[in-house]
Amino acid sequence: MVQAVMTIAAEDDAPRAKGRSSLMRSPQFSSFIILLVLLAVFAVADANFLSPLNISNMMAFLPEL
Helix, strand or coil, X not given: CHHHHHHHXXXXXXXXXXXXXXXXXXXXXXXXXHHHHHHHHHHHHCHHHHCHHHHHHHHHHHHHC
């Protein structure tokens, strides 16, 4: 019984794991991660980086990515 439950659970996780793997290899995902890293670096480097004006400017250019 336990073996059957573990087998079913493993089968259920397999498609999601493959989907996550292909998602992480997609160009959109890598661009998003790079954007988040850059936002974090600049936010730490300059306290004014997360000002309301700058955030609105970033949101204006975000659809182009």
